Amino acid sequence: MLINAPQQSTLADIAAHRLAQSIVTGELAQGQKLNETELAERFGMGRGPLREALRQLEGMRLVKRIPNAGARVVVLDRKTLSDLYAVREALEGMACRIAATQMTDDEIAQLSALLDRHEEQIKKQGGKVYAQSEGDLDFHYQIARGSRNQMLMDLLGSEQYQLLRMCRHRTSRNAQRTGPALQQHRQIVAALAQRDGELAEILMRRHIQGAWHSINEMIEKEEAAA
Amino acid sequence: MLINAPQQSTLADIAAHRLAQSIVTGELAQGQKLNETELAERFGMGRGPLREALRQLEGMRLVKRIPNAGARVVVLDRKTLSDLYAVREALEGMACRIAATQMTDDEIAQLSALLDRHEEQIKKQGGKVYAQSEGDLDFHYQIARGSRNQMLMDLLGSEQYQLLRMCRHRTSRNAQRTGPALQQHRQIVAALAQRDGELAEILMRRHIQGAWHSINEMIEKEEAAA
């Protein structure tokens, strides 16, 4: 289950992918009970593969399972998100520092080109924040790849990535942080191009901290409204 | 699947626990094929629960599954371990820094007491490195708990912890690093007691780097011998 897992092999893998998609897009609400029989029927498969898929999603931290009581979609409360962003700051900062010495010139150039396309997209359709989010995640994932650390790529790519997408989807309606984010991305790429790992790490950590502050304010507003 | 999961609920959970135990102790060799039918029979259960257990272990990175071709115990080669220790350095360093501000005086005192017991154990039975390993892991886990970051605790406690135990078990025969390790642990606790997060982080990172160097040398010897 990397960025996209379109190729189909076993029913359990297909179910896991479809469920993950439904969860991150909010089609399945946070905390919602996941009925095995119903889901199996909806996906046109038996309960066996579906149960395996649930075990898989549990490992991805997208669902929480309680023995003899079923599985529920995870709920991203403020504390959970705070923890997530703190861990991301450490991991992505590390990825950035290493990537500065490990990425090839070509890869850095591609990263820069990605930001160009990204900027283009923002100009064309100002409001489409969602596209920005996906592009942003691509950006972060490419840097993780640049670290050449498989474990880091797995952690950031599969588990945290999904939770992050989930969080993004929830907050994408109101967020308008594309401008400063792009600017920060450009700074990071510049630091990478200069092979300045220390600076790249600092910039990435700031970038993530900024994102967290933005999210946190939004949550506060939500809570105040409710 | 935290430090210990003795309580039994579903057969799948029991199987996952027993399999994890067998894998980290080396009873199941690295890279070994895991036959569903055979394991199910050995555990006295059907293949359904066992397959769920395998999915769970896959999420824990203890086994690698290939569709239609079965599951194998993960192999910890030098690159994988290098990646693991690099990630641990970042995560545990972070845990240490936060724990310095979050742990209560009482918790720090308990940590110190743990080291006392640990020292006692070393004096009594010098050769017993294994006990040290488990105690050492307890030490690291307690600090992770001190960070009050659930995600960090999960990452360090469930996944990385198992891989680490596995690595320890493999290298425990020759390693004799208990002395310096205990000394470093004491320094870390001292930094925590002084509420000096920066120092605590630096010490923890050094401690883990030292452990990695030790492991790496051992692997080199192994490779040279083979």
Added chain:
DNA sequence: TTATGCCATATTGTCGACAAAACGGGGTTC
């Protein structure tokens, strides 16, 4: 001798049915 295709076997993937446990409603008792 080496490579290749085929077939028997073993192993994984999937389904349906049964057992066990949790859930919910209605009635009873204090």
Added chain:
DNA sequence: GAACCCCGTTTTGTCGACAATATGGCATAA
């Protein structure tokens, strides 16, 4: 009126059997 218990229903946990796929050996041909 609230707490408790009992029982029918729903949902999860488990098993056995069947289908699909991979594995390994053997014969055949270059």
